[in-house]
Amino acid sequence: MEHILVVEDEMLVALDLEHILESAGHDVLGIAPDMESALDLAPGCSMALVDVNLRDGQTGPRIAAEIFRRHGARVIFVTANPEQIGAAADIAVARVAKPFDRRAILAAIAAAQEADLPDRLPDHGYPIAAANRINR
Numbered sequence: 798m799e800h801i802l803v804v805e806d807e808m809l810v811a812l813d814l815e816h817i818l819e820s821a822g823h824d825v826l827g828i829a830p831d832m833e834s835a836l837d838l839a840p841g842c843s844m845a846l847v848d849v850n851l852r853d854g855q856t857g858p859r860i861a862a863e864i865f866r867r868h869g870a871r872v873i874f875v876t877a878n879p880e881q882i883g884a885a886a887d888i889a890v891a892r893v894a895k896p897f898d899r900r901a902i903l904a905a906i907a908a909a910q911e912a913d914l915p916d917r918l919p920d921h922g923y924p925i926a927a928a929n930r931i932n933r
Contacts, residue, residue, distance in 0.1 A: 799910070811828040
């Protein structure tokens with residue numbers, strides 16, 4: 798069982814993700830529509846499903862980088878705009894295109910559980926810069 802944070806501002810999409818995850822036996826820590834709430838809810842998460850464009854703008858890649866850096870969580874981008882992920886794609890263990898179905902989400906979770914985490918957070922121009930290896 799994973800402890801998963803859903804970072805999504807479209808409530809119907811977020812609730813669909815929550816239902817898929819909980820029905821598969823995962824614990825959803827919460828739904829975050831923006832950076833502030835995502836970072837507040839992130840402690841304890843082992844995985845995060847992150848959209849790119851959120852209530853506070855195109856902050857998904859930065860949120861993903863912070864969650865990875867602070868918590869060592871595996872990141873899955875769930876987005877209709879994969880071209881906007883940019884350098885943060887280097888920390889993602891999977892990516893799911895919208896619209897998605899249950900099978901795609903669960904396949905991404907399974908792939909993420911098996912994936913190796915990167916040794917370092919790439920320097921991608923966000924304020925957090927490069928971080929040392931996450932010890933789990």
